[in-house]
Amino acid sequence: MVDEYILRKNGKKKTDYPTPELKGILEETHGLFVYQEQIMKTASVLSSFTLGDADLLRRAMGKKKASEMKAQREKFLSGAKQNNFKEELAENIFNTMEKFAEYSFNKSHSTAYAYITFQTAYLKAYYPCEFMAALMTTEINTSEKVVSDIRECKEMDIKIYPPSINESGSGFTPLKKSIRFGLNAVKNLGTNIVKNIIDLRESQGDFKNLFEFLGLMDSRRLNKKTLESLIRSGALDEFGFNRATLFKNIDKLQSNVGINNKDANPDQESLFDNDQIYQIPDLDIVDEWDIFNLSKFEIETLGYSISINPLSAVEKKIKEINSKSIMEIKTLKDKSPVTVAVYITSIDIKTSKKNSNKYAYVNFEDSTGILEGIVFNDEILKYEPQLELGIPLLVSGYIENSDENIKLIVNSVNGNEAIKEIKNINLPLKINISRNITLNESKKLKKLLKSILVIQ
Known part of the structure; x- marks a missing residue:
């Protein structure tokens, strides 16, 4: 009609x-x-x-x-x-x-609904970033809806930036043709800790370094689990340490939390009112996590792999095996056999009360869309170790196409084939330099990096 x-x-x-x-x-x-x-x-x-x-x-x-x-x-x-x-x-x-x-x-009733529809349609058409940021903020407590909105942003060519300890608000923030992830949408961050972060920024300005941030935070709120989520989500990336290094040194970081917070330490005395002493420990520097773990941890903390597409590392391999995309799969007839290169964004393993058999509802994703999958008992027993978030997989099975609800019934899962023969993985490198450097120093830095990295 x-x-x-x-x-x-x-x-x-x-x-x-x-x-x-x-x-x-x-x-x-x-x-x-x-x-x-x-x-x-x-x-x-x-x-x-x-x-x-x-x-x-x-x-x-x-x-x-x-x-x-x-x-x-x-x-x-x-x-x-x-x-x-x-x-x-x-x-x-x-x-x-x-x-x-x-x-x-x-x-x-129709008039009232139409009025709201016209308003929101206008905003979405002419102010897409503002509209989608507001929509995700209203749905911030429902991870599944936020993830769905992020996918829609992707289709609208709106870039989503990971959370930032200095730039994120409590909700999603519209930028120019992009949106910054909101802190309240990061898992394991409660509203109190987010309020603590924003209040400090408003009263003292942006955090200048990692140890200033840790020292000023309320130790009663920033616990180890919360700090882990900040690291894994990428919210602390701007301080110049890779995520693996921060995670490796989490106990050292935790010991610095709240040392300059007067509310948390009322008995602490200082020679000067604004005196702040940062205990900067020697951190054990380690290599960054690989692309698959970076993706996995973002999915765990944000519900979605914001900064990394884990399939990009195996793009060449995907073309070689000629697997179908999720978009193509959704056009196939019922019972059609398929093989698809995907990664998992959510998995819910359940146990049947009737016979104690396991079964799982899985969301698979590639660059073209998302597909719901079902894994039954025999396949779970066989492939459960490979059913990890953010890891490229070759999944085979058949399509169940009924009532416009398309599902993939999984017969086999192959993680080894999907990641085999990966030699080079391109990852962005960001270097924060605290002062202006000369052209000569810049050339020396480039030469040093070129000796240990592949620079394009």
Whole structure:
């Protein structure tokens, strides 16, 4: 009905009416039933229903009770016959109204919904970043909805930046053609710790370094689990240490939390009111996590791999094996066999109360979309160690396409094949330099990096 309405409204299809007597009722909606009042008026004009009888017809259509509908149909057809309308015409009109009742509203409700729809459609079209940031903020406590919104941002070419201890707000922040991830959406960060971070920034400015941040935080709120989430999500990246190094030294970092927080340490005395002493420990520097663990930890803390697509590392291999994309899979017929290169964004393993067998609901993803999968007991027993978040997998099975809900029934999972023969993985390198450097120093730095890295 929606497509038909649009075609008629835009003059691409002729507007016609089931019978000329209905033109006055259906003219404003281009010959189609849109409002419940139109059903009532049609019953009155064609079958001489009173307003009370017409309202009973409207209610019966809404309830969809077979016995009531049968009685209403007979009454409608009988009245139409008495008014000299052909039985076939009356039958077709009643069938149309009955189908329309599945989605109908009265005019006042429709007006309210349409008003909001036009407002939000306008905002989404002309202020896409602001609209999507506001939408994700309203849904911030429902991870599944936020992840769905992030995918939509991707389709709209809106870049999502990971959380930042200095730049993120409590909710999602719109930027120029991009959005900054909100701190309240990071798992294991409560509203109190987020408020603590933002209050400190507002009163003292951005945190200059990692140890200033740790020292000023309230140790009663920034516990080890919260610090782990900040590290794994990328919220502390701007301080110049890679995530693996921060995680390796988490106990050292934790010992610095709150040492300059006067609220948490009321007995602490200082020579000067604004004196802040940062205990900067020697950190054990280690190599960054590989691309797969970076992705895995982002999915765990953010619900989505924001900064990394784990399949990009095996893109060449995917082309060689000629696997289908999720977008292509969604066009296949029921029971079609498929092999697809994907990574897991969520997994929920359950146990049947009936026979204690395991089964799992899995969300698979690639660059073209998301696909729900089901893994049954035998396959879980065989492949459970490989069912990790963020790891490229070759998954084989068949499509279950019913009621417009497409699922992949998993028969086999191969993680080794998906990551085999990976030699070079390109990762971005960000270096924070605390002072202006000369051109000569810049050349020396580039030469040093070139000796140990592949620079493009």
